Amino acid sequence: MTDVAQHQHPHYNPDPHAHPGLHVIAIFEAAKGLLALVAASGLEILGPAPLQRWLHELINRFQLDPHHGAIDWLSHVINPGSVHLAAAIGFGYAALRFVEAWGLWRVRRWGSWLGCISAAVYLPLDVYALIQHPGWLAVTVLVVNLIVVWVLARDLFNRRY
Structure with a gap:
């Protein structure tokens, strides 16, 4: 960073011993955060109906027994409450990835x-x-x-x- 840039950003003080790959990892983590944010937003906006349709298509396509095993369990847990919980977890995961990306980008x-x-x-x-x-x-x-x-x-x- 040039002397002019350092005067413009007095709080930016990169550690000269920091690994050069931190920015690459920061971009990767921010991308994961963005994907989680999109997925969580989609769950909140669309609700359980698309998931239930997908499950029924899966049952029909592979001729699965809807009253047995994981399929039965999924059909009971896909509801508005579980979708809101999954979206909240997704938003939390996205926030964690964004915080991590910011810390890595700023070489903290x-x-x-x-x-x-x-x-x-x-x-x-x-x-x-x-x-x-x-x-x-x-x-x-x-x-x-x-x-x-x-x-x-x-x-x-x-x-x-």
Whole structure:
């Protein structure tokens, strides 16, 4: 950042030891936040009717028993209350992703901590998904999360937490 830019933004003081990949991860996290925001908004705007139609199409297409197993459970839990709860969780997830993206973009240590912890939480689930459903998608998700954890942990180590 030039001297002129630093005078224009006195609160922006990037750590010279910060990892250069923080901005890439910030963009990735902001994109995840945007997707969650769109999904949560869609749930709130559309309500349970499209989900119920999709479930009935699934039952008809694959000739599933609507009174057995997960299909029966889904048909009972798709209601306005559950859709509002799912949308609220989606909005919360979006807010978390946006806060993390802002912290990473502004090269804040807390942003690296938040990102490292939130990505690491998914690693056991990613490994489980890979075991249950091996394939390129499961491998890609695991590798991306491992890279994110590695970059952010290395950033924290290089900046000494």
